Amino acid sequence: xxxxxxxxxxxxxxxxxxxxxxxxxxxxxxxxxxxxxxxxxxxxxxxxxxxxxxxxxxxxxxxxxxxxxxxxxxxxxxxxxxxxxxxxxxxxxxxxxxxxxxxxxxxxxxxxxxxxxxxxxxxxxxxxxxxxxxxxxxxxxxxxxxxxxxxxxxxxxxxxxxxxxxxxxxxxxxxxxxxxxxxxxxxxxxxxxxxxxxxxxxxxxxxxxxxxxxxxxxxxxxxxxxxxxxxxxxxxxxxxxxxxxxxxxxxxxxxxxxxxxxxxxxxxxxxxxxxxxxxxxxxxxxxxxxxxxxxxxxxxxxxxxxxxxxxxxxxxxxxxxxxxxxxxxxxxxxxxxxxxxxxxxxxxxx
Amino acid sequence: xxxxxxxxxxxxxxxxxxxxxxxxxxxxxxxxxxxxxxxxxxxxxxxxxxxxxxxxxxxxxxxxxxxxxxxxxxxxxxxxxxxxxxxxxxxxxxxxxxxxxxxxxxxxxxxxxxxxxxxxxxxxxxxxxxxxxxxxxxxxxxxxxxxxxxxxxxxxxxxxxxxxxxxxxxxxxxxxxxxxxxxxxxxxxxxxxxxxxxxxxxxxxxxxxxxxxxxxxxxxxxxxxxxxxxxxxxxxxxx
Ligand SMILES: Nc1ncnc2c1ncn2[C@@H]1O[C@H](COP(=O)(O)OP(=O)(O)OP(=O)(O)O)[C@@H](O)[C@H]1O
Ligand SMILES: [Mg+2]
Numbered sequence: 001x002x003x004x005x006x007x008x009x010x011x012x013x014x015x016x017x018x019x020x021x022x023x024x025x026x027x028x029x030x031x032x033x034x035x036x037x038x039x040x041x042x043x044x045x046x047x048x049x050x051x052x053x054x055x056x057x058x059x060x061x062x063x064x065x066x067x068x069x070x071x072x073x074x075x076x077x078x079x080x081x082x083x084x085x086x087x088x089x090x091x092x093x094x095x096x097x098x099x100x101x102x103x104x105x106x107x108x109x110x111x112x113x114x115x116x117x118x119x120x121x122x123x124x125x126x127x128x129x130x131x132x133x134x135x136x137x138x139x140x141x142x143x144x145x146x147x148x149x150x151x152x153x154x155x156x157x158x159x160x161x162x163x164x165x166x167x168x169x170x171x172x173x174x175x176x177x178x179x180x181x182x183x184x185x186x187x188x189x190x191x192x193x194x195x196x197x198x199x200x201x202x203x204x205x206x207x208x209x210x211x212x213x214x215x216x217x218x219x220x221x222x223x224x225x226x227x228x229x230x231x232x233x234x235x236x237x238x239x240x241x242x243x244x245x246x247x248x249x250x251x252x253x254x255x256x257x258x259x260x261x262x263x264x265x266x267x268x269x270x271x272x273x274x275x276x277x278x279x280x281x282x283x284x285x286x287x288x289x290x291x292x293x294x295x296x297x298x299x300x301x302x303x304x305x306x307x308x309x310x311x312x313x314x315x316x317x318x319x320x321x322x323x324x325x326x327x328x329x330x331x332x333x334x335x336x337x338x339x340x341x342x343x344x345x346x347x348x349x350x
Numbered sequence: 351x352x353x354x355x356x357x358x359x360x361x362x363x364x365x366x367x368x369x370x371x372x373x374x375x376x377x378x379x380x381x382x383x384x385x386x387x388x389x390x391x392x393x394x395x396x397x398x399x400x401x402x403x404x405x406x407x408x409x410x411x412x413x414x415x416x417x418x419x420x421x422x423x424x425x426x427x428x429x430x431x432x433x434x435x436x437x438x439x440x441x442x443x444x445x446x447x448x449x450x451x452x453x454x455x456x457x458x459x460x461x462x463x464x465x466x467x468x469x470x471x472x473x474x475x476x477x478x479x480x481x482x483x484x485x486x487x488x489x490x491x492x493x494x495x496x497x498x499x500x501x502x503x504x505x506x507x508x509x510x511x512x513x514x515x516x517x518x519x520x521x522x523x524x525x526x527x528x529x530x531x532x533x534x535x536x537x538x539x540x541x542x543x544x545x546x547x548x549x550x551x552x553x554x555x556x557x558x559x560x561x562x563x564x565x566x567x568x569x570x571x572x573x574x575x576x577x578x579x580x581x582x583x584x585x586x587x588x589x
Contacts, residue, residue, distance in 0.1 A: 017465070017468060019446070019468065019480050019481060020446075020461070020464050020465055020468060022460070022464075204460055205460065206454045206458060206459075206460065206463070209443075209447065209450065209451055209454065209460070210451065210454070212440070212442065212443065213440045213443070213448075213451045215442075216439075216440035216441055216442055216443065217438045217439070217440055217441075219402065219422070219438060220434065220438035220439075220440065220499075221423075221440075221451070222401075222402075222421070222422040222423045222426070223400065223402065223422055223423075223426055223431070223432060223434070223438075224423075224426055224431075224451060224452045224455070224499060224503060225423050225424075225426035225427040225452075225455050225503060226423055226451070227423050228423070281442070
């Protein structure tokens with residue numbers, strides 16, 4: 001025992017004190033690598049129908065990973081991520097359709113615009129000391145405002161939205177491939193993997209640690225010399241930029257975006273729900289949540305389009321997806337308040 | 351040399367004057383004790399000095415710079431660091447990461463920050479809890495964590511708000527020893543404390559506050575024996 005105490009006293013000087021090892025980080029990267037390889041191989045045995053579901057799930061996952069950065073790690077609950085998804089989707093549509101810009105470029109431009117917009121919105125909210133539910137409501141209001149503006153802007157085709165032209169040749173540059181090409185799956189998978197690697201890196205970085213400290217206790221963080229506003233805005237910008245990338249890919253994949261697909265309040269819910277269900281403030285929660293919500297959303301869509309005999313009354317109904325999310329949310333909040341991943345992890349640790 | 355100069359410092363909360371015209375010069379390397387009954391305004395004074403609260407009137411000069419009205423993070427960055435009487439751990443983080451947050455002020459990389467933090471944790475004898483979630487610490491551990499985070503910033507003026515409270519007597523002695531060591535190392539300390547033996551053992555000067563005002567300031571023994579002080583404050587204990 002004395003021996004151990006002795007060792008510990010001297011260990012601060014040790015370069016490789018075992019207590020300093022952050023094993024969770026290297027383990028997370030390893031897990032990501034495995035998941036990435038498995039998911040990359042999946043489409044080899046996939047039908048086209050399954051691929052559509054898979055792509056939708058991937059888009060959900062990217063949105064949820066993005067939302068989780070700001071609301072999970074940053075503690076700023078956003079109820080208006082549609083604003084940033086819409087900026088991404090519309091920037092892509094506008095630049096690709098009207099100016100024949102490469103979607104890759106459009107994606108980056110959209111991400112920068114969304115990061116700036118998100119930063120400005122968060123700055124205003126924080127400047128006027130909106131917190132908690134008030135902050136969430138303010139983000140919701142901004143998203144609604146964007147929706148109204150877009151619906152009335154001639155340059156964005158008002159309520160009509162944009163249809164992407166189908167180009168005569170396939171190319172990576174214009175992100176267009178033969179119908180059923182697996183590239184449509186691999187691209188969002190690549191984006192998701194980069195986003196997850198970025199999340200793991202961010203969480204363990206100085207900025208990410210600061211963000212979490214500010215979330216836990218802003219006053220204490222400030223007393224340690226941390227500029228809370230600055231690091232909050234960094235987190236918000238990252239989150240909003242990534243959300244815009246998901247939006248841009250949405251436009252590319254569906255060849256269409258309208259005001260509701262881009263800025264509708266349903267989109268804000270879709271960014272939030274997978275993260276909450278899977279576990280906010282965790283790396284894997286949003287992905288696990290998306291695995292539940294993605295197929296569910298696709299299932300609901302197809303049931304509404306083509307209901308079986310017993311459910312024929314559902315034909316053409318809208319809003320069923322949101323109702324189902326609400327029920328799911330209540331169940332999760334009641335039985336797994338930390339989300340699927342958070343709850344399982346806690347149980348595992350015990 | 352004067353490290354901190356406080357002039358006519360006042361703080362009113364709608365009707366209540368919590369800090370009322372404090373004037374003070376703290377010398378470099380000094381150990382200043384601060385005592386006073388509950389609600390005397392001691393903690394509020396710290397909040398004014400470290401920028402958590404803006405003063406209603408008065409001036410704070412730290413190392414020759416007028417820092418009145420500066421934000422808390424800016425003040426901390428200049429080397430004036432406080433701890434909180436009501437402990438404020440980052441609950442979702444381990445003890446090591448809590449302290450590393452402060453170490454990051456000087457160490458950009460996570461590895462270097464965590465290594466620095468571990469050294470500080472050992473210094474305050476918290477190594478048993480290095481990888482525990484800070485939210486799960488007992489009171490004594492949280493007090494040490496407050497101190498560890500402040501020390502990790504390598505402050506020049508350290509404001510300690512009741513870091514001995516909640517420690518059992520056996521834990522106090524090493525803590526007092528640690529504070530003495532810090533002082534010897536050259537840190538200027540202002541210590542709010544109710545435990546008189548500790549205050550008297552450490553302080554070179556003693557400030558007594560009462561209802562926001564400065565009741566006495568001077569050599570500890572002389573202050574404690576001052577009849578005005580005995581009546582206003584110590585009287586409660588010795589009555
Ligand atoms: N934010 C605030 N708003 C209103 N009143 C406050 C606030 N903070 C402190 N007070 C009041 O100011 C007075 C001084 O409080 P303070 O916490 O500074 O006393 P203290 O000397 O630290 O007491 P203790 O020994 O109990 O810690 C108290 O009456 C308290 O209720
Ligand atoms: Mg107090």
